[in-house]
Amino acid sequence: MISRRALGIAILGAAALAAAALLGPPRLTAERGAAGAAAPELTPLAQAARDHAVQALTEFDTGKMTRLPGGRILREYWIEAKHAEVEVAPNVRFPAWTFDGAVPGPTIRCTEGDSIRIYFTNRGTMPHSMHFHGFHRANMDGVFEQVSPGQTFIYEFAARPAGLHVYHCHTMPVKMHIARGLFGAFLIDPKTPRPKAREMVMVMNGFDTDLNGEDNEFYTVNGYANVYFRDYPIPVKLGELQRVYLVNMTELDLVNSMHTHATFFDVYPTGTSTRPSLYTDTIVLGQGERAILEFRYPYQGRYLFHAHQNEFAELGWLGQFEVKP
Amino acid sequence: MSRESGGRAGGSSLRIVAAALAPLLLVAAMTWWFLAAGVSWLRLGTAPIEKLAIERVVFRPQEIVLNVRNEGPAMSVGQILVNEAMWDFSITPARDLDRLESAVISIPFDWLEAEPYRLTVVSGTGIRHTREVDVAMLTPTVDPRSLIVFGLLGVFVGVIPVLLGLLWLPFLRALPRAWMDFWIALTMGLLLFLGIDTLKEALEILERVPSFLNGAMLTALGAVGAFLALTGVGRAMGGGSSRRGGAESTGSKVARGAVSGMGLATLIAIGIGLHNLGEGLAIGAAYTLGEVALGSFLIVGFTLHNTTEGLAILSPLVEGKAPIRNLALLGLIGGAPTILGTWAGAFTYSDPLSLLFLGIGAGAIFQVVRVLALARVQGGEAVLDSLARPRLLAGLLAGFVVMYATSLLVAG
Numbered sequence: 001m002i003s004r005r006a007l008g009i010a011i012l013g014a015a016a017l018a019a020a021a022l023l024g025p026p027r028l029t030a031e032r033g034a035a036g037a038a039a040p041e042l043t044p045l046a047q048a049a050r051d052h053a054v055q056a057l058t059e060f061d062t063g064k065m066t067r068l069p070g071g072r073i074l075r076e077y078w079i080e081a082k083h084a085e086v087e088v089a090p091n092v093r094f095p096a097w098t099f100d101g102a103v104p105g106p107t108i109r110c111t112e113g114d115s116i117r118i119y120f121t122n123r124g125t126m127p128h129s130m131h132f133h134g135f136h137r138a139n140m141d142g143v144f145e146q147v148s149p150g151q152t153f154i155y156e157f158a159a160r161p162a163g164l165h166v167y168h169c170h171t172m173p174v175k176m177h178i179a180r181g182l183f184g185a186f187l188i189d190p191k192t193p194r195p196k197a198r199e200m201v202m203v204m205n206g207f208d209t210d211l212n213g214e215d216n217e218f219y220t221v222n223g224y225a226n227v228y229f230r231d232y233p234i235p236v237k238l239g240e241l242q243r244v245y246l247v248n249m250t251e252l253d254l255v256n257s258m259h260t261h262a263t264f265f266d267v268y269p270t271g272t273s274t275r276p277s278l279y280t281d282t283i284v285l286g287q288g289e290r291a292i293l294e295f296r297y298p299y300q301g302r303y304l305f306h307a308h309q310n311e312f313a314e315l316g317w318l319g320q321f322e323v324k325p
Numbered sequence: 326m327s328r329e330s331g332g333r334a335g336g337s338s339l340r341i342v343a344a345a346l347a348p349l350l351l352v353a354a355m356t357w358w359f360l361a362a363g364v365s366w367l368r369l370g371t372a373p374i375e376k377l378a379i380e381r382v383v384f385r386p387q388e389i390v391l392n393v394r395n396e397g398p399a400m401s402v403g404q405i406l407v408n409e410a411m412w413d414f415s416i417t418p419a420r421d422l423d424r425l426e427s428a429v430i431s432i433p434f435d436w437l438e439a440e441p442y443r444l445t446v447v448s449g450t451g452i453r454h455t456r457e458v459d460v461a462m463l464t465p466t467v468d469p470r471s472l473i474v475f476g477l478l479g480v481f482v483g484v485i486p487v488l489l490g491l492l493w494l495p496f497l498r499a500l501p502r503a504w505m506d507f508w509i510a511l512t513m514g515l516l517l518f519l520g521i522d523t524l525k526e527a528l529e530i531l532e533r534v535p536s537f538l539n540g541a542m543l544t545a546l547g548a549v550g551a552f553l554a555l556t557g558v559g560r561a562m563g564g565g566s567s568r569r570g571g572a573e574s575t576g577s578k579v580a581r582g583a584v585s586g587m588g589l590a591t592l593i594a595i596g597i598g599l600h601n602l603g604e605g606l607a608i609g610a611a612y613t614l615g616e617v618a619l620g621s622f623l624i625v626g627f628t629l630h631n632t633t634e635g636l637a638i639l640s641p642l643v644e645g646k647a648p649i650r651n652l653a654l655l656g657l658i659g660g661a662p663t664i665l666g667t668w669a670g671a672f673t674y675s676d677p678l679s680l681l682f683l684g685i686g687a688g689a690i691f692q693v694v695r696v697l698a699l700a701r702v703q704g705g706e707a708v709l710d711s712l713a714r715p716r717l718l719a720g721l722l723a724g725f726v727v728m729y730a731t732s733l734l735v736a737g
Contacts, residue, residue: 089403090403091401091402091449092447093449209450209452211451311409316411
């Protein structure tokens with residue numbers, strides 16, 4: 001409410017409006033290089049967040065491989081739930097719950113039909129679990145078999161179906177366990193490999209840093225706001241096939257999206273078909289949804305990619321490809 | 326007995342000093358123990374609830390400046406959001422803030438006049454601290470033009486209305502003397518309204534003032550202080566007039582601190598002046614806080630409303646002489662502080678100071694109401710009984726209603 005005394009001044013407003021007319025419209029955040037205060041030297045937490053984002057982009061955990069009698073491949077993975085403070089935007093810390101110490105957790109990669117064994121140890125202070133998307137028996141679903149602090153649980157199943165999936169904690173309240181960081185990509189390659197390409201994993205999420213359970217303060221890809229815009233513009237080879245494994249693990253917002261500047265991509269929803277369903281430059285994914293995107297850059301230069309909900313882009317979901325010959 | 330008096334005479338000043346300091350030393354020792362060991366011994370974990378106040382938002386060409394103060398435990402500034410978008414900023418002296426430490430955050434931003442802005446500081450722990458500006462306005466700087474503009478604003482809403490109100494004097498004098506009670510009571514009604522309105526203004530500011538400043542007590546300090554100070558002034562003036570042989574002043578009135586004529590009018594003018602100082606502060610501050618109502622008709626309403634303040638000053642002057650020069654002086658005492666207020670509010674606004682001044686204004690006004698009420702007491706009547714006389718009651722209510730009605734003209 002405007003105070004009774006707060007008046008008067010309106011006459012001055014007219015002059016002010018005239019002054020306003022002289023100012024241009026506000027420039028786009030992206031163009032002026034938003035992304036928070038520039039910090040030349042990184043703090044240890046910032047360095048860790050940056051390093052993790054760079055790793056998460058291209059590193060896959062393919063497990064410890066053993067050839068079983070009969071020719072099947074057994075892959076064993078060791079994963080721990082840990083509560084850890086991480087930096088999610090420059091100088092903003094978050095009390096995360098993580099798989100292996102960072103958000104997102106490691107990208108688990110295998111081939112369709114492989115025998116999977118995951119040794120999950122809960123190093124947190126409350127029960128957690130791992131719930132994998134894909135086929136498995138009821139007792140491997142990570143819902144009713146909660147893992148208490150200090151306990152280990154072994155998940156065993158055959159990797160099916162081929163595609164781009166996710167895993168996440170399924171302890172209630174689930175939205176909180178996911179929002180706090182307990183998720184990661186789960187990639188099952190088809191028996192016939194996809195064409196050779198430069199591969200990248202991008203897990204989109206939001207961080208509800210004030211923990212009010214209502215909205216996200218920051219949006220990131222691979223856990224650190226604007227990391228591929230500010231700290232590590234992603235190098236791309238001109239004309240080379242690029243494949244992005246795009247996963248949406250955002251909570252509290254219905255959808256997230258990705259838009260590439262100056263190129264179009266083939267979309268393979270959930271990666272379950274080898275035939276693309278769409279050729280576009282903007283894709284929207286619901287919570288838990290994922291897609292494989294394939295594209296090439298026809299021209300060199302710097303190109304943005306970001307959520308096309310620009311309110312997300314301006315809260316951290318912004319990156320750039322640096323295309324060079 | 327003799328030993329005691331002997332001890333005093335001996336004046337062991339060391340013992341007196343020790344007696345004065347001993348409680349302080351003990352309190353200090355206890356505090357030291359509590360902080361050093363007691364907190365952990367009692368297992369009173371620390372619950373770090375962050376509190377960051379965005380005390381002031383300054384709009385400069387292509388720049389928004391935030392003055393922030395940490396009112397909670399040590400914290401740091403992480404990110405700045407302008408309308409929910411991360412934005413570049415610089416902060417001085419540092420992003421880490423100890424308790425009660427302040428910092429200045431500069432945000433390069435092409436803001437637009439008259440548009441709303443939502444400014445959020447996200448702390449190092451991810452907590453949001455937001456301040457909303459309803460209408461962005463270039464923050465005035467102290468330059469000749471701003472001084473003139475805000476000065477004229479004060480003249481328009483403060484000085485002119487009060488002076489115009491004084492022009493009612495011939496009209497009041499033409500009315501039957503029997504109606505004097507009514508006019509005095511009307512004045513009391515007007516003043517009561519202003520006093521309560523001043524406190525209401527303080528309450529609104531209190532909502533945004535850091536709790537550690539204990540703003541309500543600042544207002545109380547101002548109110549009680551002004552009330553007592555003006556009571557003293559009134560007593561001195563009353564005594565003076567009786568010594569000069571004021572025929573009307575009875576001994577009992579003097580004893581109660583009652584004054585009449587020009588003295589009383591001066592008291593009323595001072596009270597109204599202090600009220601208008603607070604009013605001016607609020608007007609100037611409203612501009613810098615971007616709470617400006619977009620409509621010049623409000624200024625007109627304000628002017629009408631304040632004209633009644635002139636009427637309030639007049640009532641003690643109906644009888645006796647009132648030279649034009651004195652009237653003009655009274656008008657300035659009542660109205661000119663508005664100018665000081667608009668200047669201070671626009672250029673160096675501070676919520677705590679405003680609270681103090683609003684308290685002073687309220688205290689001054691209530692003291693004047695008290696003086697007026699005492700002047701109406703007949704014989705051994707209680708004050709409230711005397712106010713129940715029909716004409717007084719009617720006047721009181723009429724004054725309040727007139728103020729209420731004109732206040733509707735400026736209701737934001």
